Amino acid sequence: MGAESRSSVSPPGRRYWKIAVVVLGVTFVVAAGLYHLARLYVLNEAERNIQAVLLVHKGTHRYIQEVMHPVFYKLRAEGLAADTFYAPEIFSSSFIVRNQHKAYNEERKAAGLEEIYYKMAAFNPRNSVNKADALEEKLIRMFNENKEVKDYREIVRIGDKDYLFVALPFLVNQERCMKCHGNREDAPLGLQALYPGLGGFNEKAGEIRAIESIRAPLEEQYFLLYIVFASSFAGLLALAGLLFFNARLRGMVRTRTHELEQEVAERRRAEEEVRQTNEELENRVEERTARIAAANKELDSFAYSVSHDLRAPLRGIDGFSLALLEDYGAQLDDTAKGYLGRVRAGCLRMGELIDDMLQLSRLSRGEIHRQEVDLSGMAEEIAEELRRGAPARRVAFEITPGIRVFGDAILLRAVLDNLLGNAWKFTAKTEEARITFGREEESGKDLLFVRDNGAGFDMAYADKLFGAFQRLHSFQEFAGTGIGLATVQRIIHRHGGAIRAEGEVGQGATFYFSV
């Protein structure tokens, strides 16, 4: 693995720190959830305990009032019990329930369970143990003022323990209750004898006389342990999951890294190949350029020696032929003189050929210096020169003014020289000769043209027109070396343009070109 690919993965220390944060977070969230659930559970348990105790009490109350009291009243009516007899131990449901609860708590304690506080709290109890404390008094008042409220709940802290405290309105005073709880004077005599004060008397019907006040402990010691264990377990599970996931990720990263490395290597190889190919191509181009430069140089020196070495002997041949004619003309007959004349004509023609060939070669080499060129002006100049060269000829030149192009002035001059010169030459035998230089548009492109109404040519040979030394007319008919149009075509091509010719024998020719 390369150093650069390793740097994208976090350092190990940082990774462990992250894992610790995740595990602690999971543990905390799970613990919080569990705490909430456990608290609900514990509260519910306390609620159920309280409800169980209250239901038992209710049952006891009912049994005393609905079963025991009718039996007692029957016994008294039958005279089996004295009218004055009263014992709360066997008559007062409140007394019986209170003492039954006392016994119940003793049994709970014996069984190792915490006591459940229970009190029937009243403003004005017969027994002072039932006297309401401050909170209970407040609640009795609250229940009397808000008859629709059926219970009151609060979690209270006593010592270092939480308790669920529940208060319920106890009996609402009925008319039948007034026998014992109404005016003291109206109560059974036994009762009056037993309770000398006003406690439990002077109650009013329809009022809530007392509340049941009960509280059960919240068994927190269990759920704390449970929470710690469960949340630790969840944390461990999360840790294990993370480690497993991490290992899997690492595996995936390793595989992908390996693949990427292979890809990179492949790409490098491809790049290297491309680079090598490029280098090879560059070398080849350099080599070719050098070869072309060498060839050009060779061509240059070839042209130079042609211009020197081929022309010198020609001058000798011509010069000495003329010397023969001048010095020994008297000794030669007309045929011999005619032969010498042909020798001289051949020399001159070869001299022209050499000159034209050199021009073609020179124009084909050299660099192109582009600038704006006024071709119309140039054509006017050439026309003027042609007229001056043969003042006897009557030729109408029609030159469209203002034709300007971007190109090499010297080379374009050679183009117009040749094209206009040709037109001039091939209209020599035409009456009312006309030569036109202008511009036409063809499929959106500007085309320049030189047109004449001279000898023309057969379109069958159109493609031969631009070949070097190609001639479509005999020398006797029209003089020339056959190099002019080859030169023109080469110059046009070097400017990135094209040239073509249209014509008909005896109807003239038109040369279309673009620069």
Place this chain on the structure above:
Amino acid sequence: MILLVEDNPDDEALTLRALKKNNILNEVVVARDGVEALDFLFGEGGHAGRDLALMPEVVLLDINLPRINGLEVLEKIRANERTRLLPVVILTTSNEERDKLRSYTLGANSFVRKPVDFLQFSEAIRQLGLYWLVLNQSPPLVKV
């Protein structure tokens, strides 16, 4: 006096013939290469002891010469105190731009191309003779 520097015997003969034809009867000294031409002008080699007060009115100098070519000869002529004002006409077959440029840069007084047509060549020689030997005033002789 004319100094004709020409290595081609045909051209030499034709030039002499053209001079004669045009009644230019001045003495013609012929040098057949650059070294010989310089020897004559500086009185060295085969021309040692020559009277250097006698200098040609014009030098007709070819470019393509054995040993030392015409352009080098021209350079040496212009570098020498005694010959630096000497009229030199380049008379050559060449029509190359660079030869013209080089010749004039080195101080040639004229550049004439030898035509193939002897009649034209003869006319050129006639005009050269008329101009340089008759019309033109030679520069003062340089005393060294």
